Amino acid sequence: MGSLLPQIISLLSGAIGGNVAGSLMKGSSMGTLWNSVAGIAGGALGGNALMGMLGMSTGGMDLMGILGTAGGGVLGGGVLMAIIGAVRKAMAK
Numbered sequence: 544m545g546s547l548l549p550q551i552i553s554l555l556s557g558a559i560g561g562n563v564a565g566s567l568m569k570g571s572s573m574g575t576l577w578n579s580v581a582g583i584a585g586g587a588l589g590g591n592a593l594m595g596m597l598g599m600s601t602g603g604m605d606l607m608g609i610l611g612t613a614g615g616g617v618l619g620g621g622v623l624m625a626i627i628g629a630v631r632k633a634m635a636k
Contacts, residue, residue: 557586571628585623
């Protein structure tokens with residue numbers, strides 16, 4: 544369970560990040576469900592990579608590890624939702 548908890552935190556915070564990005568970018572929002580799906584994917588795939596590039600630790604069970612994982616998930620989810628929303632908006636033109 545200890546190695547699974549950081550992934551769960553990353554997925555949940557990715558969903559939050561996707562929805563926050565969707566609410567900030569009204570023209571690119573895809574609705575709550577798809578913003579969450581894009582955010583979960585971004586949190587899973589990009590959260591740890593983004594935080595690793597910034598030199599922050601992720602995956603530990605201490606406070607900084609949990610905050611790093613959550614921050615990476617929010618950042619990854621928001622970035623992927625913004626990219627998908629912008630591409631989808633550009634293709635609709």
